[in-house]
Amino acid sequence: MSMIAAFYGGKSILITGATGFLGKVLMEKLFRTSPDLKVIYILVRPKAGQTLQQRVFQILNSKLFEKVKELCPNVHEKIRAIYADLNQNDFGISKEDMQELLSCTNIIFHCAATVRFDDTLRHAVQLNVTATQQLLLMASQMPKLEAFIHISTAFSNCNLKHIDEVIYPCPVEPKKIIDSLEWLDDAIIDEITPKLIGDRPNTYTYTKALGEMVVQQESGNMNIAIIRPSIVGATWQEPFPGWVDNINGPSGLIIAAGKGFLRAIKATPMAVADVIPVDTVVNLTLAVGWYTAVHRPKSTLVYHCTSGNLNPCNWGKMGFQVLATFEKIPLERAFRRPYANFTTNNFTTQYRNAVSHRAPAIIYDFYLRLTGRKPRMTKLMNRLLRTVSMLEYFINRSWEWSTYNTEMLMSELSPEDQRVFNFDVRQLNWLEYIENYVLGVKKYLLKEDMAGIPEAKQHLKRLRNIHYLFNTALFLIAWRLLIARSQMARNVWFFIVSFCYKFLSYFRASSTLKV
Ligand SMILES: CCCCCCCCCCCCCCCCCCCCCCCC(=O)SCCNC(=O)CCNC(=O)[C@H](O)C(C)(C)COP(=O)(O)OP(=O)(O)OC[C@H]1O[C@@H](n2cnc3c(N)ncnc32)[C@H](O)[C@@H]1OP(=O)(O)O
Numbered sequence: 001m002s003m004i005a006a007f008y009g010g011k012s013i014l015i016t017g018a019t020g021f022l023g024k025v026l027m028e029k030l031f032r033t034s035p036d037l038k039v040i041y042i043l044v045r046p047k048a049g050q051t052l053q054q055r056v057f058q059i060l061n062s063k064l065f066e067k068v069k070e071l072c073p074n075v076h077e078k079i080r081a082i083y084a085d086l087n088q089n090d091f092g093i094s095k096e097d098m099q100e101l102l103s104c105t106n107i108i109f110h111c112a113a114t115v116r117f118d119d120t121l122r123h124a125v126q127l128n129v130t131a132t133q134q135l136l137l138m139a140s141q142m143p144k145l146e147a148f149i150h151i152s153t154a155f156s157n158c159n160l161k162h163i164d165e166v167i168y169p170c171p172v173e174p175k176k177i178i179d180s181l182e183w184l185d186d187a188i189i190d191e192i193t194p195k196l197i198g199d200r201p202n203t204y205t206y207t208k209a210l211g212e213m214v215v216q217q218e219s220g221n222m223n224i225a226i227i228r229p230s231i232v233g234a235t236w237q238e239p240f241p242g243w244v245d246n247i248n249g250p251s252g253l254i255i256a257a258g259k260g261f262l263r264a265i266k267a268t269p270m271a272v273a274d275v276i277p278v279d280t281v282v283n284l285t286l287a288v289g290w291y292t293a294v295h296r297p298k299s300t301l302v303y304h305c306t307s308g309n310l311n312p313c314n315w316g317k318m319g320f321q322v323l324a325t326f327e328k329i330p331l332e333r334a335f336r337r338p339y340a341n342f343t344t345n346n347f348t349t350q351y352r353n354a355v356s357h358r359a360p361a362i363i364y365d366f367y368l369r370l371t372g373r374k375p376r377m378t379k380l381m382n383r384l385l386r387t388v389s390m391l392e393y394f395i396n397r398s399w400e401w402s403t404y405n406t407e408m409l410m411s412e413l414s415p416e417d418q419r420v421f422n423f424d425v426r427q428l429n430w431l432e433y434i435e436n437y438v439l440g441v442k443k444y445l446l447k448e449d450m451a452g453i454p455e456a457k458q459h460l461k462r463l464r465n466i467h468y469l470f471n472t473a474l475f476l477i478a479w480r481l482l483i484a485r486s487q488m489a490r491n492v493w494f495f496i497v498s499f500c501y502k503f504l505s506y507f508r509a510s511s512t513l514k515v
């Protein structure tokens with residue numbers, strides 16, 4: 001019997017960010033392993049014209065929850081969606097709902113965040129810092145609370161090369177930042193943002209670091225733990241391999257490469273690709289929830305959920321395997337054939353962006369215009385290149401994260417818990433994982449039918465022929481222009497033609513003699 005699964009039985013659990021990538025997998029695993037849990041409260045806001053109930057309905061009807069619905073048919077009765085917008089005071093939660101949350105909650109998993117790299121400091125602080133502070137205040141008023149688990153990121157201290165499982169202080173106190181954002185206007189905030197974030201690449205990593213400081217400062221006598229995942233990727237094993245439903249992290253680039261939009265990138269092939277499967281993160285999170293509630297460590301423990309120091313993979317190997325998978329299982333209606341060129345040189349990057357990305361987009365838009373359609377490729381390419389430029393920081397560096405606490409926890413688990421809540425990334429076979437990841441992107445993210453693979457392969461063959469034809473035409477035009485302008489080129493050309501002629505004549509003569 002799993003002790004962790006038994007621990008969550010009969011519990012009332014509060015999850016923020018349950019509609020996000022990590023939150024959904026967390027909820028799924030909880031229901032699958034502890035179907036006798038009492039209730040999961042999820043803080044949700046209406047979005048894209050959908051009510052709370054419609055959002056929950058959509059999640060439960062996704063492929064991710066198929067197994068859960070078999071095991072626990074009344075799962076919808078155990079989810080209690082509570083209206084909440086983390087940008088508002090008291091999250092806009094009604095009095096009655098707040099009362100229920102305060103009196104019933106046993107465990108909190110705080111996953112909600114803005115993960116955008118280009119968010120304004122004001123919005124990133126509001127969600128990643130102030131909302132965390134408010135949630136801690138709520139938690140401190142919960143008499144039945146056993147553990148508060150905060151999801152941060154391994155990149156919250158990406159300004160350091162070696163990162164330990166400790167909370168590092170930021171130069172300016174989070175409270176001072178929160179206070180000053182209240183009276184500073186947006187233009188001034190934009191001006192001081194680079195100074196505040198210092199040597200971090202974006203407001204996301206900076207505000208996640210501030211969020212950790214807030215957790216430490218407001219922990220009081222609560223049992224709190226922080227989990228720092230690195231780059232969260234598709235599921236490894238559970239509930240099935242390759243599940244992914246958003247374009248963050250590598251997923252977007254896998255699509256861009258598979259569709260042939262992105263053929264070159266500024267990346268260091270030998271840099272560690274610290275990707276971690278989402279089900280591994282969830283298993284560690286649930287194990288940490290149990291350990292924190294039952295063992296009540298004296299201080300706030302930080303757990304690194306990373307792969308680099310235990311089972312490293314690099315971007316070169318990852319890119320190679322992604323492309324190898326596309327050979328077997330291509331995406332439909334590719335713009336160009338998938339190809340990957342990794343370079344670390346700025347000049348080469350600019351050149352490749354011009355030749356391999358912008359020029360084909362301009363030519364395609366010209367073709368769209370000629371055929372009476374609206375041009376769109378240049379705009380799409382510009383957005384993609386902007387995205388890639390924001391990710392460059394993370395694919396050209398390596399970090400070392402120590403994992404003492406995570407390994408300590410692993411050794412504390414019973415063999416059954418180590419199996420059911422497996423977060424031992426040493427067992428991960430990267431080649432298999434990446435292949436399933438690419439397949440998952442095709443099936444669950446792009447919703448492409450596997451029956452379309454022969455047609456997708458045919459399409460790639462057509463693209464290859466167009467490519468050869470285009471290159472030959474380009475060569476002949478260039479050569480014709482050169483001949484017209486240079487005596488030297490003409491001489492070379494006549495030399496080659498006469499050489500070929502003599503060669504052919506010789507062979508024809510010798511074959512006639514043999515007959
Ligand atoms: C030569 C090709 C090589 C390819 C080989 C095969 C690939 C193999 C993989 C190896 C390549 C390297 C992978 C890189 C992985 C990057 C690591 C990320 C590091 C994360 C560190 C921190 C981890 C965390 O803690 S947080 C979680 C991560 N958060 C994110 O990933 C958020 C990033 N996204 C954003 O911040 C925004 O989306 C932004 C600012 C990038 C773009 O915002 P914008 O307002 O322009 O609009 P959007 O609507 O959001 O998207 C516009 C457009 O861009 C596409 N897009 C968005 N995100 C990505 C993405 N991550 N990758 C690719 N494309 C993306 C999106 O599809 C939209 O396209 P449209 O068609 O215009 O709708």
Ligand SMILES: NC(=O)C1=CN([C@@H]2O[C@H](COP(=O)(O)OP(=O)(O)OC[C@H]3O[C@@H](n4cnc5c(N)ncnc54)[C@H](OP(=O)(O)O)[C@@H]3O)[C@@H](O)[C@H]2O)C=CC1
Nearest residue numbers: 017018019020021022085086087111112113153229231232
């Ligand atoms: N993905 C990754 O690579 C990594 C993620 N992390 C951390 O993991 C956690 C989860 O990330 P992930 O699932 O990928 O992110 P997602 O962007 O998929 O999910 C974010 C969640 O936060 C919710 N949220 C955002 N703003 C609000 C708001 N104003 N009110 C209520 N809810 C809100 C979203 O709700 P809605 O659906 O309504 O938008 C969504 O449920 C985050 O803390 C992130 O920092 C750490 C390392 C890597």
